[in-house]
Amino acid sequence: MPPPQRFPSLLRRSSLVLLASSFLPVAFAVHQKNAGPEKVELKFKLPPPAPLSPEDEMKTFKVEKGFHVELVASEPMIESPVAMSFDDQGRLYVVEMRGYMHDLEGGGEKEATGRVSLLEDTDGDGRMDKATPFLDNLVMPRAVLAVNGGALVAVPPNLYFCKDTDGDGKADVKDVVASDYGTLGGQPEHMANTPVWAMDNAIWSAGYATRFKLRGGMWQKDSGLGRGQWGLCQDNYGRLYFNYNSDMLRADLLPTEAFTRNPLLRNATSINAKVAADQTLYPSHPTPGVNRGYDPKSLRADGTLSKPTGTCGALIYRGDAFPAAYRGNAFVPEPCANLVKRFTMSEADGVVKATNTARSAEFLTSTDERFRPVEATNGPDGALYLVDMYRGIIQHQSFLTHYLIANIKDRKLETPFNQGRIWRIVPDSKERLQPVKAAKDVKLLSHANGWVRDTTQRLIVESGDASTVPALKELLATGTPLARLHALWTLDGLASATPDLLRSALADKDAQVRAAAVRISGRDLAPDLIALTAEKDALVLAHLSIKLSSLNLPDADTALAKLLASHGKIALVREGALTGLRGREAAFAKLLAAQLSKNNTAQITPVIEALGALLAAANKAGPFEDMLELAAAQPQGGTVQVAAIKGLATAGGDPKSKVPAKLLWLDAEPASLKKLKAAMTDKTSAKLFTSVEARIAWPGKPGAPPPPKIVPLNEAQTALFEKGKTIYATLCAACHQPHGFGLDGLAPPLVDSEWVLGKPEITARIVMQGLAGPVKVGGRSFNLAMPPLPQLSDEDIAGVLTYIRREWEHTASPVDAKTVTGIRAQSKSHMAMWTEEELKNLGKKPSTK
Known part of the structure; x- marks a missing residue:
């Protein structure tokens, strides 16, 4: 399988002429393992394209009938935009990755030229006319989320909370929320991004397994599951959607935090679910310059890309400006094909399906090869907004092929790299859409625009304002289904979802409200949950199975066995039950078998x-x-x-x-x-x-x-084991987890790992100097970066290694401090993180070939 292509490159304008094949020798390709053939064939010989002004670029757009595209912002106001987020006043935070790919060697990435700009429309004409550097001098910033009167800003390896307290538009508060949000100097497509305040009042991110909650002005961390590559969004019910470079849309059909309880439940269909079967692309012009364009399977005979290779920044449209048929649709940018695809969405028994609406054309295409839509988002006016990185090179240098380098050089596409646009897609109308300012007004939870509802819920929860509780209770009793759902989650965010309110919600007419009530209910409502035997909706049953299995109560297990005896064929219900049965599988199987008829x-x-x-x-x-x-x-x-x-x-x-x-x-x-x-x-x-x-x-x-043969630990080794146990719980368990099975997308398992049970000189080096890049553990590949732990002494390291080599029924030999001291001396000249290949070749003589 070829490596991922987050911003893979280069597309062709409609005036292409197919010429006789020409061969170009290329001196190098950065990604040597997957560089493709050194002798490349440029089947489509194209003239170097001139960069277009925003006005001329707009002429290249073809959008579905009934819509048009409007310019919101462009260079020099913004450069190389990759992400954006509206605040409650309709101002727009824009992340500018201005250090990205100045040349084929990745020049510019180490320079502190990135920034987050705060854009404002001061005259109300729909176009941004004021830009303030909210946060400047950043090295490759990745993401932003307007929150708590300021913004979360991702600048790997840190996630900062930044705020302007004196009203000049510039951040004067910059607090570290997390220090593992990506890796300094790492590949942009493989690091945490796109924080989203979801309906459950938690902030989730793509490519990151920790979720955050803001409570009383303090940031709380909790585990989730790392998934997705670039981009994250939610639908009206709080389901999270994401994608991978060659897979346009996936979803978590059930709450991912439940699945962290059972790390062995890796093949579940309820999370990371592939929802779009047909992902055929229909660019409006030939696009032969993608990274794997040399592969005949990548392109059609006419040179157009047929399948996605650089998907990112998907959106579930939840605005109120588009016609009803478009609401709830998925809009997915594919910058390699210069287009935005639209999927219609449907649901049956809690399972979501995305249907490709295109038959020969897409929702939005461009014949300008520099049109690079990398993120879509809902706006306060109900419109759909697009981030356009606008540049020739979008493939990161880590994955460049000989073929792509030849295209770039032949067509002079390295420059310019300092342009970028924000576009708005709106329905044809004589009246311009007006933005809505969110506020701590419970009535706005009934608004038709999902952005308004989400932002209002966030503002109320952030404030902790108990005076809103009576109005929220009223809305929960009398509002529309969506308004009731928001009211319930807002009450939960205010810690005001009382047992009486939840009992009422458990009997709500709407299945989504009932499912949310089950999810929110605690152990004090166990009798009420156990009594929900008449429930028929598959989604509610799935949430109920999650909750009952998590209670670990005899009556709850009996109720769960009866539930599965009636609905075990439903994958969501079955997998929901399995999330809470780790360590109890055989006992529960016996209980379930007793139900057999x-x-x-x-x-x-x-x-x-x-x-x-x-x-x-x-x-x-x-x-x-x-x-x-x-x-x-x-x-x-x-x-x-x-x-x-x-x-x-x-x-x-x-x-x-x-x-x-x-x-x-x-x-x-x-x-x-x-x-x-x-x-x-x-x-x-x-x-x-x-x-x-x-x-x-x-x-x-x-x-x-x-x-x-299991050799018991002596007294000194036992003391070392206990010390290592404490250190593991403090430093290691957040990623590798207390159970040792790790977290998918973040940390590989330690249980029965050939690395843990192998030579201690390898694991000691990983702890000392870290490990970077892809690594195989138990036959599964992990692309990660484990930072070094220089604060640990030789005795500390010996303790941790002894612990992981003897915990979880492991029987490997203990490690003493003297051994670690010797290993440290041997590797003192190694300053960088280790790679898998280096560690596997320790002690071997280098090849002379």
């Missing part, structure tokens, strides 16, 4: 299989054996028995992994094996049984290796 086998079977798969991934011998006993107790050859064995046969939960599954040692041969072997006689079942039997061993099993 002639009429519900089809509902129970997929849940049993899923529980077995989780146990296979957990690599714990005791629970694995418990599931074998449960399987043996089922009707011989029956579907539930086969499902249990099929789940246990999933080779550790990751079918793509080439790493052999961990051998699980039992005290003796389980009595269940003979019974299962006799029962599973058909070819398919017998194969599954053989796979499961190969996972376990016991003393004396024919062909089994010798049992592992």
Whole structure:
């Protein structure tokens, strides 16, 4: 698979002429592993295009009938814009990545030339006429979110809260909210971006696994799941949408924070769900200059890009200016094809689907190859706004191919790099749209414009104003479904969602309100949640299964088993239940099997299989054996028995992994094996049984290796283990998690990791100097940067290594401080972060080839 292309490059104007092939030798390509062929073929020989003025660029746009494009801002007011955010007064914060790609070597990226500008329309004509450098002299800023009277600004590795307190438009407060929001000097397309205040009153980001909450003026951190590459948005119900360079739209159908409770639930369809099946593109002109343009699968015969390669900044349109048919649609920028695609959205049983509306044309296209839409957003006037980076090169130098470099040089596309525009798409009308200023006015939660509702909710929650509670209660009782939903979440943000209010919301006529009420309810409402047996809506049932499994109460587990016995075939309901069952899989499987009847086998079977798969991934011998006993107790050859064995046969939960599954040692041969072997006689079942039997061993099993020898820790080693445990909880658990299974998109697992259980001189170096770039752990790839921990002494490092090598049923040898001291001396000249290749080649002589 080729590497990601966040801002991949260069597109062609409609006057292209297909010429005889010409070959250009290229001296270099930065990304050597995926640089493509060195001898490149430029099938479309094009004249160097002249940069266009905003007025001339506007003439190149083709937008769906009934709409037109208006200019909001352009250079020299802004340069190289990549992100924007409206504040409650309609002012616009714009991130200008002015250091990005001044040349093919990435010149400019280390210079403090970036800024966040605050734009204002002082005369009310719809065009920004005043720009103030809100925050200046920044190195490659990435993102901004208007919040709390100021803005969150991402300048890797920091996320700052900045505020202007004296009214001059310039930030005079700059507080660090997080220091792991990306990496200084890292690749722009692989770092945290696009913070969004979502309906749940938490701030989520793309490519970042921590969410923030503002409470009483203080920033609180909480774990989520890192997902998406560039861009994040929400729909009317708070579902989060994002994308990847070659996948235009994905969504979390259920709350991602629930899935952090079960790190082994990695293949869930409820999160990171692919919602757009058909992503065919229809550019309005040939676009052969994309990074992989040399690959015949990338382009059509006419030179147009057929599939996305640089998707970013998607938006669910929630304004009130567009016709009704467009509301709730997804609008997705694809800068490589100079277009914005529109998807219509539909939902059934909580599952969202995006349908490609294009048949030969897109919602918005341009024949100007420098039109680079990188973010779309809703505006206070109900219009759709676009950030246009406007430049020739958008592919980061880390991923340039020989082919693309040849295109850039041949067509003189390195400059200019200091232009940029903000556009507004509006429906044709004689009257100009007027922006709405949000306020702490509960009535605005009923506004037709989603931006107004969101901003109003944020302002009320930020203020903590208890005087709004009576009006919010009234709205919760009498408002429209969307207004009731906002009222409920606003009350929750004010810590005023009382049990009585939640009981009423649990019986609301609208399923989204009921689902939110389930999500907000605490343990004090356990009896009310357990009593929701008559619920029929799949989305509410999914939220209910999440909540019941999280309670870890006998009555709740019984209710959950009954719920799954009726609705276990529904993926969202099943996966919701699995989020809270880590460590209880076998016990719950027994409880669920007790519900088995002639009429519900089809509902129970997929849940049993899923529980077995989780146990296979957990690599714990005791629970694995418990599931074998449960399987043996089922009707011989029956579907539930086969499902249990099929789940246990999933080779550790990751079918793509080439790493052999961990051998699980039992005290003796389980009595269940003979019974299962006799029962599973058909070819398919017998194969599954053989796979499961190969996972376990016991003393004396024919062909089994010798049992592992576990040497107990002595007193000094035990003290070192305990010290390491404390340090791990303080410094490491936020990313790798207390359970050691890590966080997808942020930190790889430590449990059963070949890195942790391998040579300590490798893990010691990672702790000392850090690790950067892609790394494979357990057969899965992680693209990350672990910073060094220079504050740790040799004894501290020895303690952490001893802890992770003996925790989680690990049996590796402890590490002493003297060993770490020796490793430090050996690697003292290594100043940069290590790479996977360097660590794997430690001690090897360099190749002479």
